[in-house]
Amino acid sequence: ALDLLSVTPLQACGEVVLRIHHHLLRKNSSNTQGITKVYAHAQALAQCHEWLGRNLPEAVRISVSSNAEAARLAAESGDESVAAIAGQTAAELYCLTKVADSIEDEPNNTTRFLVLGHQATTPTGRDKTSLVVSTPNKAGAVSALLKPFTESGISMTKFESRPSRSGLWDYLFFIDIEGHKDDAKVQAALAALEERASFVKVIGSYPMAVL
Known part of the structure; x- marks a missing residue:
């Protein structure tokens, strides 16, 4: 750009200037149990680093091209151990369940x-x-x-x-x-x-x- x-x-x-909120999304389940992989854009992973460390310390963090792509992968992979970090619109578009909302480490996160x-x-x-x-x-x-x-x-x-x-x-x-x-x-x-x-x-x- x-x-x-x-x-x-x-x-x-x-x-x-928009306030940005990151949510943890997955297919079907509404809790973090069984999550072993988290997909997100690299910047979103960095912005949620502390939350992930506290709540999903063993989960592998996988960087993808965008949070929308992360949501698509979580929805279409067929693997329920996969979660994504993305926004509310992506959750609705890909019919994902919100496991946790506003997991960004900085509450005033803006873009x-x-x-x-x-x-x-x-x-x-x-x-x-x-x-x-x-x-x-x-x-x-x-x-x-x-x-x-x-x-x-x-x-x-x-x-x-x-x-x-x-x-x-x-x-x-x-x-x-x-x-x-x-x-x-x-x-x-x-x-x-x-x-x-x-x-x-x-x-x-x-x-x-x-x-």
């Missing part, structure tokens, strides 16, 4: 989604701007990238690096800042950033999500 954000012609025009479209948004007074930036691989380059935001008093809410596909040891930096790209101080910071970076793309500005 991050690789695609750097090249898509679409603009980020909104964000949605953020960007809304992409062709339209630009106007400032609301409570906005974010998402950027993707690259810089030559040299000492102090990252510090130089961040300086325009520091000097303008702009807060960053995200900073994430990912290897670039264009060359060895080149990185793209995905940055979220507070403010709209049409705000005067954000415009000034972006102008200074473009003088320092080898690549700058504004993915979009959008209203901050309300959980």
Whole structure:
């Protein structure tokens, strides 16, 4: 998804933050007795690590491509020792029984989604701007990238690096800042950033999500 954000012609025009709840699901039985394998996406397994350690310490944890796939496997395998970690919709879709609900270790577990479209948004007074930036691989380059935001008093809410596909040891930096790209101080910071970076793309500005 991050690789695609750097090249898509679409603009980020909104964000949605959803509370995520993981449930332990299996076919027919409503208890944990006899469960020897638990399927889930790797991230879900990590987010439920402590619960699994307490309640199913001997069960083998098997990573699959998604929690939906985990639910499908639990429903279609014919093996009632198999359980899955997935959400309520997957339980209903695959007719699985909920053995335990909200087994995530962090009760405030959330996932953020960007809304992409062709339209630009106007400032609301409570906005974010998402950027993707690259810089030559040299000492102090990252510090130089961040300086325009520091000097303008702009807060960053995200900073994430990912290897670039264009060359060895080149990185793209995905940055979220507070403010709209049409705000005067954000415009000034972006102008200074473009003088320092080898690549700058504004993915979009959008209203901050309300959980």
